[in-house]
Amino acid sequence: MIDQLYRKAVLTVAERPPVEHLMRSRGWGLAQRFVAGEDIPSALAAVKDLEKDGVMGNLDLLGEFIESPEQCTAFADDVLRLIEAAHGAGIKPYVSIKLSSVGQGKEGRGKHEAGEDLGLTNARRIVGQAKRYGGFVCLDMEDSGRVDQTLAQFRTLASEFGHEHVGTVLQSYLRRSLADRAALDDLSPNLRIVKGAYLEPETVAYPDKSDVDQNYRRLVYAHLKAGHYTNVATHDEQIIDDVRRFALAHGVSKDQFEFQMLYGIRRDLQKSLAAEGYRVRAYIPYGRDWYAYFSRRIAETPRNAVFVLRGMLKG
Numbered sequence: 001m002i003d004q005l006y007r008k009a010v011l012t013v014a015e016r017p018p019v020e021h022l023m024r025s026r027g028w029g030l031a032q033r034f035v036a037g038e039d040i041p042s043a044l045a046a047v048k049d050l051e052k053d054g055v056m057g058n059l060d061l062l063g064e065f066i067e068s069p070e071q072c073t074a075f076a077d078d079v080l081r082l083i084e085a086a087h088g089a090g091i092k093p094y095v096s097i098k099l100s101s102v103g104q105g106k107e108g109r110g111k112h113e114a115g116e117d118l119g120l121t122n123a124r125r126i127v128g129q130a131k132r133y134g135g136f137v138c139l140d141m142e143d144s145g146r147v148d149q150t151l152a153q154f155r156t157l158a159s160e161f162g163h164e165h166v167g168t169v170l171q172s173y174l175r176r177s178l179a180d181r182a183a184l185d186d187l188s189p190n191l192r193i194v195k196g197a198y199l200e201p202e203t204v205a206y207p208d209k210s211d212v213d214q215n216y217r218r219l220v221y222a223h224l225k226a227g228h229y230t231n232v233a234t235h236d237e238q239i240i241d242d243v244r245r246f247a248l249a250h251g252v253s254k255d256q257f258e259f260q261m262l263y264g265i266r267r268d269l270q271k272s273l274a275a276e277g278y279r280v281r282a283y284i285p286y287g288r289d290w291y292a293y294f295s296r297r298i299a300e301t302p303r304n305a306v307f308v309l310r311g312m313l314k315g
């Protein structure tokens with residue numbers, strides 16, 4: 001409950017125009033702890049750097065709630081350029097996209113996509129391109145109002161391109177997620193399990209952290225037991241230890257799951273897990289539209305708010 005209140009307070013303050021203006025003009029130096037850079041070369045350099053520690057990358061071009069259909073398609077074109085560049089640099093493309101950024105909820109206007117959701121049309125182009133290079137696309141999960149459509153579009157894409165090339169995310173704070181997981185079983189889906197980063201009402205999300213954590217374990221264990229590839233995306237060391245114990249006790253091999261963490265957070269843990277032979281992947285955001293992502297990271301832990309306040313006072 002306190003976590004929810006803290007998150008709500010930070011996100012509400014962060015949305016206020018004067019705060020956003022101040023942070024956008026003076027906060028980039030601080031944001032770089034969590035964001036790899038503003039362009040593709042910086043993002044690819046971050047992947048190469050992590051590879052030295054045996055950690056894989058998951059590239060994310062930042063951009064949320066992009067308004068016009070043309071901007072959404074231009075954003076999708078940028079993701080295609082990212083995939084090309086990664087392949088060109090000898091990196092197997094692994095990218096995450098937010099369907100809202102590529103037009104989810106908007107109707108396509110081109111002659112091929114007339115009448116279809118633009119998010120699906122653009123996601124199809126992106127997953128197709130990634131598949132061409134043996135890569136993978138994860139459809140990030142956004143606010144609860146988008147879950148039904150995101151899962152439906154994931155189903156379409158997984159049927160068309162195969163679960164080796166597209167996956168999605170379930171959030172353990174949502175009361176519905178266990179049922180959603182079971183309903184996807186027929187696809188043998190590659191799922192990332194997270195706790196959830198948005199402000200959600202109690203009607204749809206557990207307000208208490210202990211319930212969110214318990215549901216997190218339930219989701220991971222159920223997905224591993226079902227025999228599907230599981231991305232355990234958390235910095236919670238207790239949960240990470242429990243998952244390791246669960247895997248050992250149930251004979252789940254190290255190539256059936258991976259740990260995922262965010263760029264700039266717990267690199268020590270990322271490195272030590274990789275050294276122990278676990279698959280580890282860092283989520284590497286980059287791009288000019290870093291503010292919303294940065295706000296969510298601050299909202300996750302008061303330590304980050306202190307880091308930002310100190311930085312602003314120094315600056």
Ligand SMILES: Cc1cc2nc3c(=O)[nH]c(=O)nc-3n(C[C@H](O)[C@H](O)[C@H](O)COP(=O)(O)OP(=O)(O)OC[C@H]3O[C@@H](n4cnc5c(N)ncnc54)[C@H](O)[C@@H]3O)c2cc1C
Pocket residue numbers: 139140141142169171194195196197198233234235236237260261262265282283296297298300301303304
């Ligand atoms: C790879 C990856 C992909 C994600 N994708 C999505 C997504 O698609 N949709 C979505 O809603 N959310 C996503 N998230 C965010 C997620 O929902 C959580 O908000 C975030 O991971 C923090 O929760 P936690 O699991 O680390 O646990 P917590 O219980 O919040 O934290 C566990 C420990 O990690 C530390 N910690 C957590 N966050 C931070 C931070 N920002 N900085 C420093 N320390 C921190 C805490 O202080 C605590 O010690 C993703 C997270 C990861 C790691």
